[in-house]
Amino acid sequence: MEKALHELTIVDAGARLRAGEATAVELLDAVLDRAHKTEAQLHAYLTLDREGARAAAEAADEALGGGDDKGPLHGIPIALKDNMCTRGLETTAASQILAGYIPPYDATVVTRLRDAGAVIVGKTNLDEFAMGSSTENSAYGPSFNPWDISRVPGGSSGGSAAAVAAGSAFGALGSDTGGSIRQPASLTGIVGVKPTYGTVSRYGLIAFASSLDQIGPLSKSVIDAALTLETVWGHDPLDATSYSGEYPDLLARLDSGVEGLRVGVVEEFAGEGYEPAVEEAMTTMLQRLAGAGAEIVEVSLPTVDIALSAYYLVAPAEASANLARFDGVRYGNRAVGSTTEALMARTRAEGFGPEVTRRILLGTYALSAGYYDAFYGQAQRVRAALRDEFEAAYHEVDVLVSPTSPTVAFRAGEKVDDPLSMYLTDICTNPLNLVGHPGISVPVHVDEKNLPVGFQVMAPALGEMVMFQVAAEVERLAGFTARPVLEEVAG
Amino acid sequence: MPVEIDIAHVARLARLDLSEEELEGYKTQLGAILDHAARVQSLEGEPEVEASHPLEFENAYREDEIRPSLDRDEVLAQAPEARDGYFVVPPTLEGD
Numbered sequence: 215m216e217k218a219l220h221e222l223t224i225v226d227a228g229a230r231l232r233a234g235e236a237t238a239v240e241l242l243d244a245v246l247d248r249a250h251k252t253e254a255q256l257h258a259y260l261t262l263d264r265e266g267a268r269a270a271a272e273a274a275d276e277a278l279g280g281g282d283d284k285g286p287l288h289g290i291p292i293a294l295k296d297n298m299c300t301r302g303l304e305t306t307a308a309s310q311i312l313a314g315y316i317p318p319y320d321a322t323v324v325t326r327l328r329d330a331g332a333v334i335v336g337k338t339n340l341d342e343f344a345m346g347s348s349t350e351n352s353a354y355g356p357s358f359n360p361w362d363i364s365r366v367p368g369g370s371s372g373g374s375a376a377a378v379a380a381g382s383a384f385g386a387l388g389s390d391t392g393g394s395i396r397q398p399a400s401l402t403g404i405v406g407v408k409p410t411y412g413t414v415s416r417y418g419l420i421a422f423a424s425s426l427d428q429i430g431p432l433s434k435s436v437i438d439a440a441l442t443l444e445t446v447w448g449h450d451p452l453d454a455t456s457y458s459g460e461y462p463d464l465l466a467r468l469d470s471g472v473e474g475l476r477v478g479v480v481e482e483f484a485g486e487g488y489e490p491a492v493e494e495a496m497t498t499m500l501q502r503l504a505g506a507g508a509e510i511v512e513v514s515l516p517t518v519d520i521a522l523s524a525y526y527l528v529a530p531a532e533a534s535a536n537l538a539r540f541d542g543v544r545y546g547n548r549a550v551g552s553t554t555e556a557l558m559a560r561t562r563a564e565g566f567g568p569e570v571t572r573r574i575l576l577g578t579y580a581l582s583a584g585y586y587d588a589f590y591g592q593a594q595r596v597r598a599a600l601r602d603e604f605e606a607a608y609h610e611v612d613v614l615v616s617p618t619s620p621t622v623a624f625r626a627g628e629k630v631d632d633p634l635s636m637y638l639t640d641i642c643t644n645p646l647n648l649v650g651h652p653g654i655s656v657p658v659h660v661d662e663k664n665l666p667v668g669f670q671v672m673a674p675a676l677g678e679m680v681m682f683q684v685a686a687e688v689e690r691l692a693g694f695t696a697r698p699v700l701e702e703v704a705g
Numbered sequence: 706m707p708v709e710i711d712i713a714h715v716a717r718l719a720r721l722d723l724s725e726e727e728l729e730g731y732k733t734q735l736g737a738i739l740d741h742a743a744r745v746q747s748l749e750g751e752p753e754v755e756a757s758h759p760l761e762f763e764n765a766y767r768e769d770e771i772r773p774s775l776d777r778d779e780v781l782a783q784a785p786e787a788r789d790g791y792f793v794v795p796p797t798l799e800g801d
Contacts, residue, residue: 315783316782316783318775318776318779318780318783319775410759410760411758411759411760412758412759412760412762425758451765451767454765455758455762455765456765457760457762458765459760517748520744520745520747520748522741523741523742523743523744523745524742524745526738526741526742527742527745534719538720541720542785543784543785543792543794544783544784544792545783545784545785546783546785547785548785548786551795552795552796552799553795553796553797553798553799554794554795554796554797555720555797556722556795557794557795558720559720559721559722560722562719562720562721562722563721563722563723566721571721571723571731572731572734572735572738574719574721575712575715575716575719575721575731575735576735576738576739578715578718578719579710579715579735579739580742582714582715582718588743588746589739589742589743589745592745592746592748593742593745595745595748595751596745596748599748599750601759633734633737633738634737634738634741637738649759650758650759650760651759675759675760676760
């Protein structure tokens with residue numbers, strides 16, 4: 215059966231455009247129609263920019279008609295997580311405190327997408343300020359998983375993941391501070407990439423934890439992810455942490471296979487808390503990689519066992535500083551107070567939801583006099599030890615692999631009252647944020663409940679070429695073609 | 706290590722005007738999270754602490770050239786209250 219337009223990958227949609235078999239306006243209409251029929255169930259989007267997207271799609275068609283081809287994303291409808299600033303289009307970070315905020319500038323990634331001819335469909339839902347693993351912490355209500363609408367899509371980029379998985383966008387950008395691209399990609403059966411820290415500009419990304427935050431793509435295929443990442447990454451003078459050296463070629467080795475590569479299996483990412491379907495999918499893929507000529511090596515990274523503890527000190531500490539700017543004075547909403555300080559404290563108490571409040575308190579405590587060295591200082595030492603272990607491992611192997619998430623998508627409401635159990639869902643992903651290395655999640659399996667399982671490939675800093683090489687082979691070996699069956703309901 | 710938390714003090718530092726009941730709830734949750742987080746103290750040895758950036762990195766300086774900034778009126782349009790090119794706030798000190 216021929217695929218509907220909204221089911222196509224970016225590569226296939228681009229081929230249709232260039233063959234004159236579809237227009238950018240038709241691609242846009244296909245995703246908007248899909249959104250119209252699925253949003254009542256999924257709530258992937260906070261804002262759909264119908265008018266802006268239509269103008270961009272018409273401009274893309276006109277440019278292409280005139281022979282001006284801006285590259286692989288030309289005319290492709292893309293969704294943006296709503297923590298990336300879009301000039302003239304409401305940007306809320308899923309927080310009440312920013313309800314109605316209209317940024318006066320575009321984030322660098324947004325400028326790059328526009329320059330590449332992409333069509334920005336709208337802004338997707340997230341956990342408030344990207345703090346969460348289920349998209350249930352949104353002040354505007356949760357998103358749901360297209361594979362089973364009683365379950366979460368993961369988070370915090372859950373809206374972006376749900377939109378791509380359901381076909382209401384051809385691809386999306388998310389942000390990953392502790393797994394917020396890779397974990398929702400895993401839970402919704404799509405590809406998600408956290409690139410090396412410093413390779414994608416954070417200018418215009420509403421900051422959560424500045425030493426961990428990184429923007430990356432959520433896509434239907436590994437090559438779509440590579441093409442999207444190549445469009446948005448690169449040095450940006452507006453981000454002082456932006457990398458200014460040579461960038462790896464993401465496409466060069468997509469077809470090279472894994473013959474002779476050494477693949478390290480991280481021993482610590484297994485055992486208690488890992489669902490049998492996740493462990494089986496892991497075993498099966500390792501056998502297939504070995505069959506394709508890879509050498510499989512067991513690797514131990516003992517400090518991984520305390521990485522989550524370090525993460526939940528570093529991330530809240532940085533968040534507590536970053537979120538100090540939301541004070542009801544310069545932008546966002548304001549509560550009533552008789553003095554400036556009373557106004558600020560009231561504005562923040564009313565404007566932030568419980569998870570954001572919890573993390574600000576946690577971070578403030580970890581940085582406060584008398585506790586700094588025992589908590590934040592020690593967490594930074596764990597981070598350095600962890601980086602030493604990863605770097606030592608990469609002397610022995612080319613890539614490391616693990617499950618992306620210890621479980622498949624969990625039920626909505628299941629973990630919402632137990633912050634620590636929610637935090638544990640990021641156990642396989644957050645070590646990479648602490649060390650700044652890249653990781654990609656590729657869907658490899660569907661369990662007996664028809665829920666997808668993701669496989670994570672990790673590489674050293676700037677090792678994206680070999681990471682994409684292995685990910686592309688994992689994708690071929692998995693032959694993952696399952697799609698969520700979602701009843702269309704007019705919204 | 707049992708974690709001591711003066712939650713009212715922490716909330717004051719964070720400029721969060723929370724009720725007694727809210728403070729108690731957060732105190733309990735923070736206690737559980739910090740018990741887990743205290744596992745960082747089990748790290749053995751003393752790694753050399755580096756900067757947080759994973760890549761070779763030098764301080765970034767921009768060129769000293771004049772460039773257009775954001776439009777003042779557009780920026781102030783996002784403020785809860787603004788007048789004559791300024792942000793408006795209530796008195797910073799109590800009293801007359």
